[in-house]
Amino acid sequence: xxxxxxxxxAVARRLWPAEVGSSETPAQLATAASALCAQLxxxxxxxxxxxxxxxxxxxxxxxxxxxxxxxxxxxxxGGSLDGLGPAAEAHGPAKVRAGVLAVVTALIELLxxxxxxxxxxxxxxxxxxxxRQRAEPQAKGRDDA
Numbered sequence: 001x002x003x004x005x006x007x008x009x010a011v012a013r014r015l016w017p018a019e020v021g022s023s024e025t026p027a028q029l030a031t032a033a034s035a036l037c038a039q040l041x042x043x044x045x046x047x048x049x050x051x052x053x054x055x056x057x058x059x060x061x062x063x064x065x066x067x068x069x070x071x072x073x074x075x076x077x078g079g080s081l082d083g084l085g086p087a088a089e090a091h092g093p094a095k096v097r098a099g100v101l102a103v104v105t106a107l108i109e110l111l112x113x114x115x116x117x118x119x120x121x122x123x124x125x126x127x128x129x130x131x132r133q134r135a136e137p138q139a140k141g142r143d144d145a
Contacts, residue, residue, distance in 0.1 A: 004105055008112060011121050012105040015040075016097075026088035026096075033084050033100050040107070041079040044123055048111075054079050056110055057103075063110075064102035070095040071103070 015036060037057070044053050058076040065071040070091035075082045081103065088096040111120040 008108045016101045026085040029088045029093050030085040037080040060103050060106035063106040068099035071099040
C-alpha cells in the first residue's frame with residue numbers, strides 16, 4: 001500500500017479535529033464522530049448517493065481497523081460509525097480518536113481513487129453550502145474561460 005498523500009492527510013486532520021474539539025469522554029467522542037459522519041454523508045451523499053457513501057465508509061472502516069485494534073468492534077451502519085463510545089471506554093479516547101482519523105483518511109483516499117484527489121478533497125471539505133455548490137465555482141471558471 002502506498003503512503004497517504006500529504007493533502008489527503010491534511011484535510012482529514014482538519015475535518016476530524018474540527019468535530020472532535022476537546023472530546024475527552026467516550027460519549028463526547030461518539031457525538032463528535034457522529035457529527036463528522038453526518039457532515040460527510042450530507043456533502044458526499046448528494047454526489048455519490050447514500051448507498052455509495054455507506055459502502056465507502058464500510059471499506060474505510062475495514063481498512064483502518066486493520067491498523068487500529070480499537071476499531072475492531074465498530075460497525076458502519078446507516079452512514080455512521082456505531083460503537084465508538086464503548087470502544088473509547090475499553091481502549092481509551094486517544095486510541096479511538098486516532099482510529100477515526102484513520103477512517104476519515106481512508107475514506108478520502110478511496111474516494112480519490114474513484115474521482116481523483118482534487119475533486120475528492122473539494123467534496124469533503126466543510127462549507128456552509130452543500131458539496132454541489134462548493135464544486136461549482138471551479139466548473140464555472142472553466143466554462144467562462
